[in-house]
Each structure stands twice: as C-alpha cells, then as structure tokens.
Amino acid sequence: MADAVRGFAIIAGAWVRSALSYRTSFAIGTGVQFVITFLDFAAIIIMFSHIDAFGGFSIAQIALLYAMSGFALGAADMLVGNSESLGRRIRDGSFDQMLVRPVPALAQVAADRFAIRRIGRIAQSGGVLIWAVWAAPIDWSVARVVVLVGAMACGSVIFCAVFVMGGAFQVFAGDAAEVSNAFTYGGNTLTQYPLTIYPNELVKGVTFIVPLAFVNWYPGLYVLGMDDPFGLPGWLRFASPVAALAFVAVAAAFWRTAVRHYRSTGS
Amino acid sequence: MSAIIEVDDLRRTFVVRRRRSRMRRERHEVHAVDGVSFDIGTGEAVGYIGPNGAGKSTTVKMLTGILVPTSGRLRVAGLDPSARRTELARHIGVVFGQRTGLWWDLPLRDSYELLGRIYRVPRRTYEANLERFVDLLDLGPLLDQPVRQLSLGQRMRGDIVAALLHDPRILYLDEPTIGLDVVSKAKLRQFLRELNGERGTTILLTTHDLVDIEQVCRRVMVIDHGRLVFDGGFDELHRLGDARRTVVVDLAAPADPLTVPGATVSRVDGSRQWLTLPAGATAAPVVAALGARDDLIDLSIQEPAIEDVITALYTR
Amino acid sequence: MGPTSTDRALGAAGLYSALAVRGFRRYATYRAATAAGAFTNSVFGVIIAYTYIALWEARPDLGGYGVAQALTFAWIGQALLAPVGMFGGFIIDDLTERVRSGAAAIDLHRPVSLLGLRLAEDLGRAAYHLLARGLPPTVVGAVLFDLAWPNRVGTWVVAMLAVWLAVVVGFGLRYLLGLLAYWIIDVQGPAWALVVLQLFFSGMMLPLVVFPDWLRLVADLLPFRCLVQIPVDVFLSEDTGTAVAPLIGVQLLWVGVLLGAGAALTRVAVRKVVVQGG
Numbered sequence: 128m129a130d131a132v133r134g135f136a137i138i139a140g141a142w143v144r145s146a147l148s149y150r151t152s153f154a155i156g157t158g159v160q161f162v163i164t165f166l167d168f169a170a171i172i173i174m175f176s177h178i179d180a181f182g183g184f185s186i187a188q189i190a191l192l193y194a195m196s197g198f199a200l201g202a203a204d205m206l207v208g209n210s211e212s213l214g215r216r217i218r219d220g221s222f223d224q225m226l227v228r229p230v231p232a233l234a235q236v237a238a239d240r241f242a243i244r245r246i247g248r249i250a251q252s253g254g255v256l257i258w259a260v261w262a263a264p265i266d267w268s269v270a271r272v273v274v275l276v277g278a279m280a281c282g283s284v285i286f287c288a289v290f291v292m293g294g295a296f297q298v299f300a301g302d303a304a305e306v307s308n309a310f311t312y313g314g315n316t317l318t319q320y321p322l323t324i325y326p327n328e329l330v331k332g333v334t335f336i337v338p339l340a341f342v343n344w345y346p347g348l349y350v351l352g353m354d355d356p357f358g359l360p361g362w363l364r365f366a367s368p369v370a371a372l373a374f375v376a377v378a379a380a381f382w383r384t385a386v387r388h389y390r391s392t393g394s
Numbered sequence: 395m396s397a398i399i400e401v402d403d404l405r406r407t408f409v410v411r412r413r414r415s416r417m418r419r420e421r422h423e424v425h426a427v428d429g430v431s432f433d434i435g436t437g438e439a440v441g442y443i444g445p446n447g448a449g450k451s452t453t454v455k456m457l458t459g460i461l462v463p464t465s466g467r468l469r470v471a472g473l474d475p476s477a478r479r480t481e482l483a484r485h486i487g488v489v490f491g492q493r494t495g496l497w498w499d500l501p502l503r504d505s506y507e508l509l510g511r512i513y514r515v516p517r518r519t520y521e522a523n524l525e526r527f528v529d530l531l532d533l534g535p536l537l538d539q540p541v542r543q544l545s546l547g548q549r550m551r552g553d554i555v556a557a558l559l560h561d562p563r564i565l566y567l568d569e570p571t572i573g574l575d576v577v578s579k580a581k582l583r584q585f586l587r588e589l590n591g592e593r594g595t596t597i598l599l600t601t602h603d604l605v606d607i608e609q610v611c612r613r614v615m616v617i618d619h620g621r622l623v624f625d626g627g628f629d630e631l632h633r634l635g636d637a638r639r640t641v642v643v644d645l646a647a648p649a650d651p652l653t654v655p656g657a658t659v660s661r662v663d664g665s666r667q668w669l670t671l672p673a674g675a676t677a678a679p680v681v682a683a684l685g686a687r688d689d690l691i692d693l694s695i696q697e698p699a700i701e702d703v704i705t706a707l708y709t710r
Numbered sequence: 711m712g713p714t715s716t717d718r719a720l721g722a723a724g725l726y727s728a729l730a731v732r733g734f735r736r737y738a739t740y741r742a743a744t745a746a747g748a749f750t751n752s753v754f755g756v757i758i759a760y761t762y763i764a765l766w767e768a769r770p771d772l773g774g775y776g777v778a779q780a781l782t783f784a785w786i787g788q789a790l791l792a793p794v795g796m797f798g799g800f801i802i803d804d805l806t807e808r809v810r811s812g813a814a815a816i817d818l819h820r821p822v823s824l825l826g827l828r829l830a831e832d833l834g835r836a837a838y839h840l841l842a843r844g845l846p847p848t849v850v851g852a853v854l855f856d857l858a859w860p861n862r863v864g865t866w867v868v869a870m871l872a873v874w875l876a877v878v879v880g881f882g883l884r885y886l887l888g889l890l891a892y893w894i895i896d897v898q899g900p901a902w903a904l905v906v907l908q909l910f911f912s913g914m915m916l917p918l919v920v921f922p923d924w925l926r927l928v929a930d931l932l933p934f935r936c937l938v939q940i941p942v943d944v945f946l947s948e949d950t951g952t953a954v955a956p957l958i959g960v961q962l963l964w965v966g967v968l969l970g971a972g973a974a975l976t977r978v979a980v981r982k983v984v985v986q987g988g
Binding site: 316 | 756902905906
Binding site: 223 | 408409452455458459460461462476479480481483484486488490492493494495497499500504507508511512513
C-alpha cells in the first residue's frame, strides 16, 4: 500500500509539475472544466426560475446535494479517473511496461497523465457548496460538520471505486469502455437531484447495489435536518463510511481479478 | 557461478477462439511455451532466438512477471516472478523493442528523473550512472528533447539507459536492434558487451538477428514451437546446424564457378555467383581472395536466416 | 466529346455515395463501443426523464410543453447526441490528426473539395449512429415512458429532414473547428468550448423553451438550436401547433452559412498550404 501511494505521488507529481509549467494551457484547461461542470448547475438555476421547490427541495438544498456529488466525482476523477485508459494501455503495450516497474499497477495507471486541470470541477463544486451552506437553513452542529466533511470524503471514495471498476471492466470488454460513463457521470447527474423524483426501484438500486445514495443523499438529509421521504431507517445517514468501505472492497477485488485475468491470458 | 534464472518445465498455453463461420466458434489451445527448462548463471550473456511465434516474447513475459505460467517452476533472483512482481522489478531492467518505456511527452531527462525516484536509486548512483550511460550512448544533446521527437535509434538508446539506471542484475532486451542502421547496431552491441563484461549484468537478448548474438552473447538458446531445440555455444550452433554464410559476387562477365579457399560455389547465374562458407568462419580470407581479382564488380555478405539455422538443426 | 455535366454529376454522385458508405462502414466496426454508447445514452435518458417529469409536474405546461412533450424531447435529444456530434470528435479528430501527420497538405491538393468529401463521409457515419445509437435509446424511452409521437406521416417525413439537417449543421460546426488545426495545431481548447456551447444552446441541458426570455433570444440567434431543439419541435409540431416551415428554414440558413464559411476557410487553407509548402 505504501508502495502504491509513494509511486502514485512520484508519477502524478511529475505530471502536475509538467502541467503547471505551461501556465496558460493549465489555466484554460481548468477554466474549461469549471465552465463545463457549471452547466449542470446553470440548468438548475434556470429550472428554479419557474419553480420554488423541486422534489420537495429548495434550490439551496439541491445546491448542497449537487455540490457534494460534484466534489466527490471531481476528486475521484482527478485521483483515479485515468483508470479509464486501461483498455488503451493494454492495446498499445504500455500496461506491460507498467507491470515491469516496482509500483503496483493501479497506482501507475491512475497516476500516469495525471490531470490536475480536473481540479476545475472540484473548485466549481466547492463554490456551489459555499453558497449552499450559506443560503440553506442549516442547524449547524459539530456532528453535522463531521457528517458533511465525512460524506465528501466517503463520496470521493465511492466514486473512486466506480472508476476503478470501470477500468477493470476494460480488461474484459475493452471496446465497451464507455459503459462506465453511465455510472460515473450518470451517477453524478442522478445524485444531483433529490432521490424523491425517482421511482423506488432506482432508489433501492443506488442504495444497495451501487451505493451512490451515500455520496450525498443520506448524509445530506442529516445535514439539512430533513426526514427521509422514503421512510428508511435513520442510521443510513451515518452509514457512508460503511458503504464506502464495502464498495471499495468490491472494487479492489474486481480490479485484482481483472489484472490476474490479463496476466493469465496476455490478451 | 550460481543460477540467477531457474526455469524448469515451463509451460504457457493460450486458448484461442476463432470464428469458423457465423455460427460456429472454434476453440483450440496454443502451446506458446511447451516445457522449456534452462538455468542462466549470474553474469551470463545469453541469446534467445527463434522464428516469429516461437515463444520468445512469451518466455520473457513470464520471466519478468507480466504473464503467469500455466505450469512449471520459475525463479528469477530467487523470486517467483508472478507472485512477487514488484519486488523482482527492482532487480530487472526491460527494453521492449517495439514500444518505449519512456514518457512520450516529457523530455528525456525528466523520464530518467522519474525512474530514478520510482526505483529509489541513491542520488549519487543515479548521477554516476546517468553520466556514464549518456556518455557511452551519445545521448548528451538529446536529454532535453521530448521523447516523441527522437528517432527510433535514439529512442532505443534512451530506453536502454532507462532500463539500467537502477543497476539491475538482469537486463532483458526484446528485439533491440530492429530498425536500426548499421552503425547504431554496432555501437549498441559493443555497449552491451561492455555492460556484461565490466558490470557483470546478466543479459538475455531476444532477437532475430544472429549477428546480435554473435557479437554480444557466448551462449545461445533456440526456441521453436514452444520448445528449446538448442542450448549451447555459438560455434556449436553453427557446427551442428551447418548453417552457412553467403557471399554474393558480381563479376564483370559470366565466368566459370570460382575456386576460393574456404568457400564453395552453390549457384551461378550469369555474371553473379553465390559462394557459401560455414557460418562460424570469418569471411575475411574469402573477401581478400575475391578482392584480388580484377574482374570483381561488387560483393555482399548474407548471414544465415534464423529459419535456416533451425531447419539445419533439425536435419542434422 | 468530353465528359458532359451529367457525366460529371453522376461521377460525383458515385464518389460521394462511396464515401458515405465508407463512413458508415468505418464506424460500424466499433460494435462494442457503439453498444456501450447506446447503453449510456439510455441511462442518461432515464435520469433526465425523471427530472423532467418532476419539473413538469411542478409547472404543468411549462414552455408550452406537456410532460409527454418534455419526455419526447429528452429521448430524442439522447438519440441525436452521437449523430450530430454533440461531444465533438470525428471530423475534428480526423483533421487534427492529418495536420499532425502532415497528410493534411495532400488533402487540399485534391481536385475534389475537402469539404464535400468529408461531409459525405460524415453523413455515412451519422446514418450508422442514427441506427445504432439513436434507435436503441428511443425504443427504451418509448417502452418505459409515454412519449408524444407525430400522428401524421407528413410530420414524420419533415422530422426526418430536420434530423438530417441537424446532422449537417453539426458537421458544419465541427468542420470549421477541425480546419482551425491548420493554423493553431492544438484545437483542444476551442473544441471543448464548442462542446459547451452545443450542450447548452442546443437544448440538451434544458429545453430552450424553458430558458428565460433574454437567454432564449441569444439561443435563437445561434446555430446550436438546429442540433436538437428544432428537430424536436418538428416532431412535436402537431401537438404544439408550431409552424414547421420557419424551423426548417432556420436550419437551411445555418447549413448555408456554416458550409459556406467552411468552403471559404478551406480555400484560405489551400492558399496557406501553397504559400507555405505545407
């Protein structure tokens, strides 16, 4: 594990230094990320020019959900988003090159071509979060702060797991890589809105199968001091760390299986 | 001399699914490596040759930990490559002929810095190695160029330095001289000779080019259809294989078959004649004898193709 | 007697059809990738559908749409994503790659217009994407939700025309962007800017009918509405009573402007190549 973190830091660091040395390019790239990711919130703003509540939530409350989800996706995209390149690396032989180095494979796949410009999404979500926290009527307490920060961390871990599984999937179905977009960016879009607008099956799906609801919905309900509209047990609001850990274990197992499969078939 | 690489009945089977027709799919097994055994001692320089698809790359992939063997026992520097890949990685350097281990968009120097830190090379060792190898391989003026701007030969030299910065005990080279010009090939071969001689780095060189082997290695292993068909000295290979080098001679006018000591005429076609001599023998006296003739227009020397060597091995 | 104008026309028709077929075949090889794309489109379609249901339940008749119209918008939007090249790529990547490899100079010396060649190929690609990535999400949407389909055959026919005009507008935009590579080599920044503009002003983020007046005005002056909003409005024209002719007219106008600009810029590129020697 220490090997992985160290290797990741060294390789990613080189790419960050390289990106920062081209200041204008970095600024434009980050700016573009900021604008693109803001489009979703611009749509929400326009929606609220016609309504006062969406799914029973005010714009500030939705902004909180939006920001928590966006932050988590942004952080995960920056850290392990490059695992989506695994299929291409296998095809062009650079994955073999990685297997010959004394750093765990995932760390290398994630760190190579590390894109610091993805911080644009994180910054944009951060901005919306600050506004949401100011504008929404939140009854602050230490517990609520802990849950909010904890959820942002756990949410990032959950999305990281989704990215890693998407990468691992490419060992088996390289050309169908885009499927993972449905879960990463799709998952982000889905959780931007209160889950009250979705049918029960979908809510159960993002609670028990792909635990995206733990990125922002359940902890968000607690921070906003709202009851669960679906009447699910209250302890779910604090279950983000458990969900994240369980899901990461699944992702790690899937990744290991995928690498083992590659090393056994050499496709 | 202890064995740094121990290979015992190594096997690697692939399942290939091919579509026979729209409906049926055929499944058959390919035995890429079919029971290969050998030991390589510390400091040896070994050539590993065979026709395309013989199993060379597959063997090397198993030795480096990329591929897991189907069965058999494999120990490199005392470690099982597939189980302890990252640990073994510190002790080996790999140069893939077809693809680079360097970072495409970064300057060469940055790639080396990065590798130095990844492999935890002590600063002084790193700088000493870098200076020495860059000097030996003439990379000085190229250090600040992005790798994508280098020519094939320059990139190959860059890759070799990259593989050696951390003082690996074993260096694997997979087709390193493909696409290089004659001068670069010669320089590369000399470099490898010195590396093996002075630093005692164990070298396993996979190649199609027999001259690579002749110039660098003292031992040759020949693999064909997944099986080791020869493991011994270079001279022995040619003696056993009875492969021959060919000198193609262009004369001013058609002539009777030439008589040249050490060579036999195998073919005559107008003013061109083909003389053959044993592959292990030097062509110098033959060339000298031909050069003394005043009707000589041109001559060239062709080396035996690996396929011919292997065929010759089978028919002995 | 040399080749008549009819001969030339037939010859050109043959060339362009062959190119279209080639474009179709080229992208048809990416079967798994296309299936994955259709899956992703369907997932997004579902998410967006529920969002619109919630919005239209809160404000019925918003922008003149009912829920069924809004849902139809969502699903047709997803179906058109790939054919109109909403996320860039295709010709942009092709042109920048050819500039990078130096082959671009050859393109401009051919006796046939580069624009024409590339348009033909893109039409073939769009045909494949309409079938392979457009149809599946549409079917999913129609099965899962109640959509508002045209009743009259005439409307279907005009709607298909609007779809193809959308494809050409999309090509026009991407072609201009790809041509920029002849001057600025790395078009990543402008390409992303185009994607942002396309996403927002085509109606993909929210139907333009929902936009506040001033933003709607801006959107109406831009070509991006041709990509999704206009084709959907043609599909919905029966039920919402919108006159169709002006919509097609706007598309034709932008086709003219963009392809005209493309042709002009191509000529400038030719002169540049001739002067600089590639």
